[in-house]
Amino acid sequence: MTDTLPNGFSHDAAEHYRRLGVWNGDTHWKLFRRTVEARPHAPAAVDAVRSLTWAELDDTVARAAAVLTRAGIRRGDRAIVQLPNSVAYLETVFALWRIGAVPVFSLPAHGATDIRHFAAHAPATHYIGTAHPNKHLGRVQADLARPLPDGRTLTTVLVDDRAVEPWPADGPSPETPGAPEELAFLQLSGGTTGVPKLIPRTHDDYLYSVRASVDVCDLRADDVLLVALPASHNFTMSSPGILGAVQVGATVVFAPGPLPTEILPLIEEHRVTHLALVPPALISLLNYPDRAAHDLGSVRTVWVGGAKLSEAAARRVRPELGWNLQQVFGMAEGLVNYTPLDADVAEVVATQGRPMSPYDEVLVVDEDDNEVPPGTPGALLTRGPYTIRQYHRAPEVNARSFTAEGFYRTGDIVTFVDGVLTVVGRAKDQINRGGEKVAPEAVENVLLTHPGVHDVSVVGMPDELLGEKVRALVIPRDGAPGPLKPTALKRYARGQGLASFAVPDVIDIVDEFPVTGVGKVSKKDQSLQRPASSPEA
Template sequence: MTHPTREGTVPWPAELAAEFRAKGYWEDRALGAYVHDTADRLPEKTALVDGAVGMTYRELADRMDAGAERLLALGLRPDDRVLVQLPNSWQFAVLTLACFRAGIIPVMALPAHRRYELAFLADLAEVRALVVPDRIKEFDHRELAAEVAEAVPSVEWTLVSGDAGPAGTPLEPLLAPGDHPAGARARLDAAAPDPDSPACFLLSGGTTGLPKLITRTHNDYAYNVRVCSEAAGLTEETVYLGTLPASHNFPLACPGILGAFFAGGTAVMLPSPSPARVFATVEAERVTIAAAVPAVAQRWIEYQQEAGGTQLASLAVLQVGGSRMPDELARKVRPVLGAQLQQVFGMAEGLINMTRVDDPDDVVCTTQGRPVSEADEVRIVDELGRDLPDGEAGAILTRGPYTPRGYYRAPEANERAFTDGGWYASGDVVERRPDGNLVVQGRDKDMINRGGEKISAEEIESLVYRLEEVTMVAAVAMPDPVLGERLCLYVTLRPGAELTLERVQEALRSYGIAAFKLPERLVVVEELPTTKVGKINKKELRADIAARQAALAESR
């Protein structure tokens, strides 16, 4: 039997919750209600586009409610958790809304995750169902789901988008339009989730091993969507293009596809950021705003420089986040792509910062913006927790009406990440300018940020230690002009042993980890440098790999 979600969540203090309500930050409405607002106002407006599939708001609301009732009829209950591993598609959008409406809690996994991550998440959340695609490229997600279901006792159903196979339940029939929309709406309205209850679980970047689960409630997530939508200028005329995995906070709700639905715009789903597909889609759907990580934005800039043309004529705003965008790349966005750059710096744990579309170029191209809410509190502190003046870099602490107070079922992580008073320490090192805009300087935690995907050094090290050849290992970030950082391994070996990068990658694949976590360089050394207290000196290793990369570039 699964435990109630509330047993693992950390609530906001009652007095703060009352304040957030009094000031209108929390509206005490479940997320599905906002979709119905738009459907009531704009029933025939196009809400969602996925290739040849298009849906009006009337149909989206109908499928949302019909899907919610069918999930409940299947045997799922309000407060049950389901693991969602779908690519960007209409199925992802409708299923997510149906879960919100039914009070079922989606755990937002990534299509790139494999057995190692999925089994951990499914077990931690005690999920009762897995929701997967049939295949993505050559990979069979049904086989992966079968392995996870066998390993996790709480799993009872596997819902499959596409060819369900003999063991799966077809997803698409569950998300079909209903026979009596008005009746379904009335029944679901009467049983709407408590607005303070969890709406979904997002995944942390994870600096100390596997991802942690971030509880986002209906109240806090609705506010997140609303303030991000305001900062991004979303309206009924907005056509939002999602190419980043929609299970990430950024393309889901900052403002993302949910922002488009709240505003009455159109959300366009695309499972790939390939420039050719993106540019063709922007032209065909008259996309006005898109989101990318810096590496993707660079590919789009290079493609436009090579191909030319006017395919991006409708694109007014390009949001870039996930990792810091180099200033020189930021300066190319408007001249090359013709769109206004909006830098986004935030975290699935809450705080979102954005430059504004009417900011001067100095702000847009050299900072990562400022908080989207007047209620966001931000401190910049030194290593002793003392507040620093503007212009000095330090660790960022934050709290506010959409920054949760703790991870799900993770008391040890909460002790490290949340300080007295509910301040969340993300591990980012930033500088606050006198105008309030933040400049991201790096991180104070042991994490590699590969194009927006976070890799825990500790997690990779623990797996590499399983290799009999290895005596010591250190995983560090090495600079990369496209992705920002890639993963490099430093190792020492047993006498007489040999080790190749291919051998390490093969072993890690056999453990079932996501491909983006595989190391891309291996450096074998006689000994690893240590600090005065005997810890591996990763600062020295990062400097060493940066020097090696620079020397390699010069030799070419």
């Protein structure tokens, strides 16, 4: 027996949560099978080409498991999943859980550098991607033909997610699901110094978070959930998300993305009752000039998270859309907070909610880890039954990210008064671009490999729609052949495998960086100021 479970919990801590009944021995495969048996003929999953009942989905999951088994995936294997929103995504994930394999969730925006890191660090044996890659995903898939640093090459499985029958093969379809305390999947955390960290979740801890989310939300059987954000996001998966819909037997409708033109027709056609958005997507919807042409009266609740929603935008939701707003503040590592559905308007529009579980522990501390008085801004630390206590295979990061008592250092600056959290800012050097976390150092390291670049400083710059954009200030190298062009640097960054959301939105060619009064580079000044005559961006 190892000293800890994959999520870092000691065996004593795990037993404590079992005695409380919050870890109840459930698994993702059991969750799926219960709903199949309870609602076999109810609609389960819909995308642009298919609509399946729960019984039909159970059959296609079994066929997917046969395909993945023939590709060599076995119980305990790690498989990177990089698929667009589709029914095929759902089939792939549950097929892996049927086999007892471990999905490594990646976003369609992740680049080859990220995917190769996941493959080496998980470690993964397989990559499951779309048979219809865009230019970005085409580069990723081409790069995976190269061996990894340890000499291995991933086995690639391409799924025709636009086909009516993407799983044509029959044959053996093993049912060897993992145990409740075993690793269920690896999720991704935005990092401050490089590629994302891997977050280990067990069946027991993660499914408790799903049940707790369902308890404080109004998602029920016969409801219709629209999945517009990337399906593999923690927010989209569990708050209450896709797995919440599976738990209650609601229908999951997949949208290709969160643009108004992508989601408004689907809301009207499928009588959507719930959807989750990041603030930029909500603001785009509020400002969309042709919104009134669509019947949106079926929607009861919109969940908004991933970044802080401005109070001004929050106040517009009920009057302009007629929907309940439930703010969600959480992290893939664990703690999730919701504004209660029955909260007064002031709490809904101006705070980020209350911890969803009575077993969530929250500390707000100063720089010396001393608790601050209620209402005083401080660093948020948290511990509880669904908050991990270690990252996957990252001892040095774990030493910085967790206290000796198992509290996770979130990097958020908050106030906490009468059980209500309000986000004030971030302590970490991290850019939150529309809910996607970008590590400035990772972007800098890529641009610094360009032969014409002398130095780079990457910062977040305020943006009304995204919250922050990625801005790079680049000092050219003396004697470089030809002038540096921002558009060429962007192409270079993409070609080096940088995630598409991390490619700088703005690149300014400068002679020097702003400095503080003590001579240090001032990233604050860089984020707020721009040269009077900025070059091509």
